[in-house]
Amino acid sequence: MIQLLAPEVADGIAAGEVIERPASVVKELVENALDAGASRISIDVRGAGKTSIRVSDDGAGIPGEELAIAFVRHTTSKLSALADLAAIRSFGFRGEALASIAAVADVECSSGGARLRIRAGEILEHGPGPLLPGVVIEVRDLFANVPARLKFLKSDATEVSAIKDVVSAFALLHPHIRFHMTIDSRAAVTSSGDGDRRRAVASVYGQPVAAEMLEMAGTPLQPLLVAGLVSQPRLSRGSRDGMVLAVNGRPVSARSLVYALEECYQGRLERGRHPIAVIDIGIDPELVDVNVHPAKKEVRFRDEGAIFAALQRAVRAALDGSDPFRYRPGEAVGPAMLEAGTRPQLMVHDAPAALAAPAATNGHTATGVLRPIGQAGSGYLVAEGPHGLVLVDQHAAHERVLYNRLLERLRAGRGASQPLLIPQAVDLDPALIAAAADHREELASLGLEFEEFGPRSLRIVAVPAELPSGRATAAIQETLAALAENRGDGAIEKAAAALACHSAVKFGDVLDIVEQRRLLADLETAEESITCPHGRPTRLLVEWQELTRHFRRNY
Numbered sequence: 061m062i063q064l065l066a067p068e069v070a071d072g073i074a075a076g077e078v079i080e081r082p083a084s085v086v087k088e089l090v091e092n093a094l095d096a097g098a099s100r101i102s103i104d105v106r107g108a109g110k111t112s113i114r115v116s117d118d119g120a121g122i123p124g125e126e127l128a129i130a131f132v133r134h135t136t137s138k139l140s141a142l143a144d145l146a147a148i149r150s151f152g153f154r155g156e157a158l159a160s161i162a163a164v165a166d167v168e169c170s171s172g173g174a175r176l177r178i179r180a181g182e183i184l185e186h187g188p189g190p191l192l193p194g195v196v197i198e199v200r201d202l203f204a205n206v207p208a209r210l211k212f213l214k215s216d217a218t219e220v221s222a223i224k225d226v227v228s229a230f231a232l233l234h235p236h237i238r239f240h241m242t243i244d245s246r247a248a249v250t251s252s253g254d255g256d257r258r259r260a261v262a263s264v265y266g267q268p269v270a271a272e273m274l275e276m277a278g279t280p281l282q283p284l285l286v287a288g289l290v291s292q293p294r295l296s297r298g299s300r301d302g303m304v305l306a307v308n309g310r311p312v313s314a315r316s317l318v319y320a321l322e323e324c325y326q327g328r329l330e331r332g333r334h335p336i337a338v339i340d341i342g343i344d345p346e347l348v349d350v351n352v353h354p355a356k357k358e359v360r361f362r363d364e365g366a367i368f369a370a371l372q373r374a375v376r377a378a379l380d381g382s383d384p385f386r387y388r389p390g391e392a393v394g395p396a397m398l399e400a401g402t403r404p405q406l407m408v409h410d411a412p413a414a415l416a417a418p419a420a421t422n423g424h425t426a427t428g429v430l431r432p433i434g435q436a437g438s439g440y441l442v443a444e445g446p447h448g449l450v451l452v453d454q455h456a457a458h459e460r461v462l463y464n465r466l467l468e469r470l471r472a473g474r475g476a477s478q479p480l481l482i483p484q485a486v487d488l489d490p491a492l493i494a495a496a497a498d499h500r501e502e503l504a505s506l507g508l509e510f511e512e513f514g515p516r517s518l519r520i521v522a523v524p525a526e527l528p529s530g531r532a533t534a535a536i537q538e539t540l541a542a543l544a545e546n547r548g549d550g551a552i553e554k555a556a557a558a559l560a561c562h563s564a565v566k567f568g569d570v571l572d573i574v575e576q577r578r579l580l581a582d583l584e585t586a587e588e589s590i591t592c593p594h595g596r597p598t599r600l601l602v603e604w605q606e607l608t609r610h611f612r613r614n615y
């Protein structure tokens with residue numbers, strides 16, 4: 061039953077602007093339909109939402125005799141006592157949306173055999189209406205009576221794209237609900253509502269993107285359940301607008317969660333590239349406060365650290381199943397390939413059983429399966445693998461192998477160093493000397509040992525086992541510079557990456573077949589081996605299918 065909230069409950073609700081733009085109307089009306097248990101939601105938008113927004117659903121509907129009260133401020137059927145605010149289980153709880161919309165538009169709403177027309181907060185008509193399932197509500201002439209607000213709207217194209225983002229996010233997060241949106245009579249978002257998240261991704265971003273997404277297992281990490289899909293590193297975007305993060309199905313903007321997500325891609329994506337993701341964090345409503353922002357865009361977690369960690373665990377586990385970059389003729393190959401929706405359909409084939417990799421452990425390809433063929437160009441290794449021909453950037457590959465090894469030594473707190481017969485003095489900036497002193501133990505784990513030797517130099521007594529001695533000075537300079545530049549989180553990893561880069565074989569180095577075989581074997585067993593620590597690809601797979609297709613051997 062829709063009731064007026066007691067004043068102390070109404071006062072407990074985050075106050076502020078509810079309806080800022082056409083997209084806010086769409087969001088509120090869709091949320092009401094979701095709360096009513098709808099399985100189909102149709103949205104028709106005209107004139108960028110300023111002419112009309114019409115939403116119909118097949119949910120529980122509003123009883124005819126309650127239709128008018130639904131439009132009164134602070135009336136809601138979703139909570140009654142102040143205590144309910146501590147565990148909100150519905151999208152709505154303020155009893156404000158319909159009243160706020162009706163205050164700035166001309167609204168016609170039919171439900172439960174009744175029909176109501178209300179403009180600028182005044183009831184114009186109220187009487188019997190058609191008998192329909194659910195609710196049909198149409199909002200016309202938005203902001204016609206508040207010209208100042210109208211003036212602040214962005215271009216029609218921007219307002220339309222904001223509306224599309226709202227509906228797309230709900231379609232992605234609620235795959236079991238069928239969404240259909242038209243914009244000026246043209247279909248803009250259509251989801252099947254069959255419950256399949258990957259299909260929902262296909263309906264929003266296209267099939268090629270959907271095929272590249274990795275599913276998060278969705279295993280409950282008490283008291284949390286992180287569900288959704290994240291893009292594998294070979295699919296990425298130049299902007300952050302492919303990330304939909306949600307809490308209990310409610311899209312939220314949470315900078316900390318975006319950060320947590322992107323951190324999982326560090327070393328897998330190049331700088332400036334961002335993943336595509338749909339992540340829904342299911343959590344006991346008592347552990348999250350959604351009543352902090354008037355438009356409910358932000359939430360506050362009781363234990364943000366736990367959410368952060370659970371999200372990262374789920375994303376990292378999914379990323380373990382990442383596939384190498386593939387050669388696709390006619391496409392720009394690289395992390396930028398497959399920009400959402402703009403590429404032709406991607407064909408995915410299952411490898412024939414005989415060629416499939418032997419039982420893979422935790423998503424990695426099994427070991428020792430790359431057979432070296434030789435070196436090509438100035439620094440590519442050519443190899444044969446179970447799925448096709450593999451081209452390897454020898455420097456990037458070695459960098460990844462060494463980087464992982466260095467991180468392992470850091471974790472173990474035990475370095476593998478080669479003592480220098482004659483300690484070597486290196487002149488350094490005082491800032492670098494300070495950085496070295498601050499990280500003495502970690503550097504020792506990386507294999508770098510030194511003594512202070514006056515205010516402007518260090519005496520190096522041991523270097524990592526893999527570092528060619530001729531490169532020691534430059535390597536030390538850059539490693540310490542990475543430490544000094546990246547104070548705090550991730551600094552030592554950056555330093556390890558610099559050290560790996562200097563220790564790795566160069567692009568032009570000649571490798572004999574034994575060295576090639578060793579590098580390929582090491583790469584195969586390395587974690588996150590698809591990219592170097594800077595996010596560049598280590599290898600390119602030319603699949604057998606691709607060759608079969610090209611040479612027309614499939615006829």
Ligand SMILES: Nc1ncnc2c1ncn2[C@@H]1O[C@H](COP(=O)(O)OP(=O)(O)OP(=O)(O)O)[C@@H](O)[C@H]1O
Pocket residue numbers: 061062088092093096117119120121122130131135136137138151152153154155156157158159194195
């Ligand atoms: N599509 C709908 N189907 C069924 N009931 C609805 C629908 N839309 C609104 N209602 C009813 O009207 C009431 C008022 O809706 P309104 O959106 O104004 O408030 P709310 O959803 O309770 O809270 P909030 O302001 O946070 O959205 C709801 O509590 C609900 O009972």
Ligand SMILES: [Mg+2]
Pocket residue numbers: 088091092151152153157158
């Ligand atoms: Mg509502």
